[in-house]
Amino acid sequence: MNLHAAALAQTHPFDEQTSGFAGDVIGDLSQFPKRLSPKYFYDAAGSELFEQITVLPEYYPTRTELGILRSRGDEIAATIPKGAALVEFGAGATTKVRLLLERCDFSAYVPVDISGDFLNAQASGLRKDFPDLGVYPVAADFTAPFDLPAEIADQPKVGFFPGSTLGNFEPHEARAFLHSARDILGEGAQMIIGVDLEKNERVLYDAYNDAAGVTAKFNLNVLVRINRELGGNFDVSAFMHRSVYNRERHRIEMHLISKRAQSVRILGRNFSFRPGESIHTESSYKYSLDRFAVLARESGWSVRESWTDRDQMFSVHALVASD
Template sequence: MNSPETLSLIDCHPSESSFREDVLDGLSREQKQIASKYLYDARGSKLFDRITTLEEYYPTRTEASIMRTEIDAMAEAIGKDTLLVEYGSGSSEKTRILLDRVSQNLQGYVPVDISRDHLMDAAARIASSYPDLDVRPVCADYTSSFPLPEFVEEAARIVVYFPGSTIGNFERDDAVAFLDRIAQAVGAGGGLLIGVDLRKDPDILHAAYNDREGVTARFNLNLLRRINRELNADFDLDAFRHEAVWRSDLGCIEMLLVSTKDQSVRVGEETFSFEKGESIHTEYSFKFTPEQFAEMASEAGFRIERVWTDDQDLFSIQYATVGAW
């Protein structure tokens, strides 16, 4: 099996040119926007890990609590000789709850993340903690196609693990298309174990995305820091503020970076003007009813088999399978 020192990485990290093209395109739109996946460079990933420990941020601890309570049922659903592929593995802390129970039954574990350094650190820790588990990290944008290790053919089935309700970062049509790509990747008989955040009191949501310590603000503003560093830009971080608002019309939290003055910003050879109060959209976080998510999953070819929730119905973990095509 792999040791932390000999982990074999499949590296499909997006190119700098892709980042530049997406940023220039997004800043040229009437509503300026930058895809949320670019929030997760090494520093952004560490800041997000900090967010998950905050008192106001309920999703991570609630999801972990559900997993601890229902882990036997989840392990039964995943089955034996399964290849477990985790999308957006991050620090893989919740994954340990799962691996403590199922690692001995897995064909292998494939963590997938866009932040290479963060991925390799987490994969090395997993490999060290589970020496008999074949760990094969993949650095990739999981919203696009990427290769799986060759040993995938040896597995009885593939199950994608997608915790944290990151599915909520996609608008509806994009979410269905993304779920469809997962269905194609796991194939008939494959499964999906996914975290799905639920509709709730907007005050709870507002507090979760506007924490008192300002960690979420630093996480959001770090995107501008990254653009400055990687794309030769001159964003003044003190001239933008973080804002996260509940959009009742859309059923989501919208995260923004708002210009605090009239200003111009250079990105490479391009210059962009901002009026005071003008914003850059950086993230949606949609919240679902169980019926809404089941409908989306069905359109992508999945059938919801199990739904586990906490006693306050703040969050859900759902298991879905793909039937024969």
């Protein structure tokens, strides 16, 4: 660690979360090709930008999934045991979970996310609106094992994983997450999960390259965060956003492209970039209904029911743990 990094550590001591961020950034930028984990998009600024993305005309997943949850809410509720505890992996804005809480007879809600302050703020609002619901936030990395609150030990468990977040995992990571979720939820587990579907490539391209440039700002913000939290010296204007569809792998890829030859310093480490060199920041896999059913089966789950919108842009699935 150089003098700058040491001074940064003294004035802004790294907690466990920031140390993990630092380790991942150094490790990922040391790879070839370079990459950064998409989980680091979501600082306060990134979360706000993503909320802006969800209402863009080009970005179909959020409004389409909300439409499915509204129109098929009674059918979804019919798959869920009364008095169950709902465990949301990677809890964000409460718009989607409220649709479930309004239709289903849940006794408890457990939002899980790495940001404790954000969770507590969201939990306060839900307690006011659902006074009979036990709300027990858990600050944890939902991709790793964690303990559920003792208050729900005797209740049936239903996981909730909305959005297209599963698509951000590589297939082996998606299987590992689904296995882990099954173990965390325990015997008789169920899960409600959102999965983005394969579709016209132009629709996909437009969704990740919006005309207003909000997705570009969202992508570039991870460099701003590295500068702020890890003392990096990225010239953000020297990188550009690019999203492309990888037909062979059924995924949209987001990249940050270096506009010129340059060197960046982070915590005493230098990282060189060639003109046109990429940092791969996110993949978003798109599934067919059949390919997702296979993935679920390989991960210890069976698909009980599936729902899509009229144009089959997005899907919501009710899973049950396999024997």
